[in-house]
Amino acid sequence: MEIVNKQIKYFIVILVVFLGCYFLPVGRMRFDNAVMEALYLLKWYAREHVLLCLVPAFFIAGAIAVFVSQESVMKYLGAGANKVLAYGVASVSGTILAVCSCTVLPLFAGIYRMGAGLGPATAFLYSGPAINVLAIILTARVLGMKLGLARAIGAIVFSIVIGLLMHVIFRREEQDKVKKQAIMPQNQTMRPLWQNGFYFAAMVSVLVFANWSRPDSSTGVWQAIYSVKWIVAGISLAAVILMVYVWFRADMSEWFGNSWDFARQILPLLFFGVLVAGLLLGRPGGEGLIPSAWISRMVGGNSASANLFASVAGAFMYFATLTEVPILRGLIDNGMGQGPALALLLAGPALSLPNMLVIRSVMGTKKTVVYTLLVIVMASLTGMIFGALF
Numbered sequence: 415m416e417i418v419n420k421q422i423k424y425f426i427v428i429l430v431v432f433l434g435c436y437f438l439p440v441g442r443m444r445f446d447n448a449v450m451e452a453l454y455l456l457k458w459y460a461r462e463h464v465l466l467c468l469v470p471a472f473f474i475a476g477a478i479a480v481f482v483s484q485e486s487v488m489k490y491l492g493a494g495a496n497k498v499l500a501y502g503v504a505s506v507s508g509t510i511l512a513v514c515s516c517t518v519l520p521l522f523a524g525i526y527r528m529g530a531g532l533g534p535a536t537a538f539l540y541s542g543p544a545i546n547v548l549a550i551i552l553t554a555r556v557l558g559m560k561l562g563l564a565r566a567i568g569a570i571v572f573s574i575v576i577g578l579l580m581h582v583i584f585r586r587e588e589q590d591k592v593k594k595q596a597i598m599p600q601n602q603t604m605r606p607l608w609q610n611g612f613y614f615a616a617m618v619s620v621l622v623f624a625n626w627s628r629p630d631s632s633t634g635v636w637q638a639i640y641s642v643k644w645i646v647a648g649i650s651l652a653a654v655i656l657m658v659y660v661w662f663r664a665d666m667s668e669w670f671g672n673s674w675d676f677a678r679q680i681l682p683l684l685f686f687g688v689l690v691a692g693l694l695l696g697r698p699g700g701e702g703l704i705p706s707a708w709i710s711r712m713v714g715g716n717s718a719s720a721n722l723f724a725s726v727a728g729a730f731m732y733f734a735t736l737t738e739v740p741i742l743r744g745l746i747d748n749g750m751g752q753g754p755a756l757a758l759l760l761a762g763p764a765l766s767l768p769n770m771l772v773i774r775s776v777m778g779t780k781k782t783v784v785y786t787l788l789v790i791v792m793a794s795l796t797g798m799i800f801g802a803l804f
Contacts, residue, residue: 448693448702455692455732456685467517468681470621475524476673477617480665481610482528491530491538504537505573506545516684516732517621518542519772520676526776532584536785537577539773544569544764549739551636553759556739560804561752565759568796572760576788583784613657619650680772687768691732709745713758716751716801718794724754725793728762729786738762753801761793 439445491500518539526535545566554562581588626643629636658666696702712723733741742755765786774782 444701444703444705447700448696451696451700451702452689452692454700455697456689458697459685459688459732463516464681466624467621468520468677468684470617470624471517471520472673472677472680473669474614474617474621475520475676476669476671477614478521478524478528479672480669481613481662491525491534497533500531500534501537501574501577504534504577505541505570516766516768516772519680519684519769519776523676523680523772523776531581532588532777532781533577533581535577535777536580537573539785540576540764540789541569541573544573544760549763553739556743557746557755561756561759564756564796564800568756568760569764572764572789572792572796575792576785579788580781580785584781609657609661613654613661616650616653616657620647620654623647623650679775683771683775684768687766687771688732691730691767695727695731710749713745713754714749714751716753716798718798720751720754721757721794721797721801722790724750724757724797725761725790728758728760728793729765729790730767731762732766732768733762751801752804753797753799755797756800757793757797760796761789765789 491504521542522535522539525538526532530538550562550566550569553565623639623643624647626640628640658669662669692702694702694704696706709723709727713720713727728738738759742750742758745758746752746755770782770786773785
């Protein structure tokens with residue numbers, strides 16, 4: 415019986431693939447254009463985000479698995495850790511990491527697998543791309559101080575509330591995790607804490623400065639930092655290489671192995687997700703299978719449906735760091751309300767279709783669905799309140 419059921423499933427899959435190929439709308443302008451948009455988006459993603467964003471993130475995640483003791487992660491971010499400390503650290507991580515919803519994934523996977531509690535880990539997952547100082551400043555300058563301030567406050571509060579809700583919803587699993595961690599043997603730390611501190615600071619510096627975006631103004635502090643970004647990134651990379659050679663030479667093989675494991679798991683899902691997102695929604699300024707005019711009409715005004723649609727659209731679209739601001743500027747100029755704009759700002763940078771696929775591979779389908787729904791619902795409600803007030 416089991417063999418028969420398996421053959422039936424195979425037949426259904428083959429039938430669906432055949433029908434999809436048979437009725438493939440090749441030759442229709444919208445479909446052909448959407449395919450090209452998907453390929454262009456994938457090419458852009460590979461050029462702009464893999465080498466400078468994901469590769470350093472994979473190495474940092476691999477280093478977390480090798481150089482950070484599991485006891486340290488459990489002490490500060492574990493299911494039984496001090497809640498104020500755990501959520502405080504996780505909720506402000508984005509002020510240091512100027513990363514997008516995809517770049518944060520290897521770091522999230524690293525701390526989660528090392529024993530971080532579900533609540534602090536998801537707070538970090540949300541805050542990493544959402545609480546981006548540069549993005550918040552750009553939001554205030556381009557979209558107005560009210561939206562910029564609302565985005566900053568909302569992102570910090572969201573990360574904590576979503577983390578706490580995830581902990582409460584899955585509290586039985588978290589309680590089991592605390593019990594298992596309590597009986598784990600304590601491993602003796604092999605190197606001083608300050609060595610790990612310098613090492614991770616240098617790697618994060620490479621990630622941050624290599625991806626420092628050009629500011630709108632040609633003067634000021636941000637421009638000064640941008641002008642020396644490659645010098646700082648180069649010095650930081652040299653420091654990493656030196657520290658690895660002097661302090662961590664014996665662990666290099668394990669470090670590379672763990673980094674490769676993260677890359678092997680995450681990269682295929684990200685590429686597939688970017689391809690699908692491009693096919694459906696296109697690039698900024700481009701057209702996918704879903705017409706951009708539909709999206710513009712759906713987010714007009716400050717209705718409940720407009721806020722919900724903005725949250726859902728933002729959750730499934732892919733936004734590179736800082737690109738959400740000019741996109742929103744165009745939507746607002748075409749009638750988008752202040753509420754839906756905030757809803758998209760709170761849901762978009764922290765989620766995307768590629769992001770969801772990877773999260774599912776790390777913490778399972780059920781937790782991913784709950785996390786996504788929490789972000790969408792909270793973003794929608796916050797947008798409605800903000801739209802009613804302003």
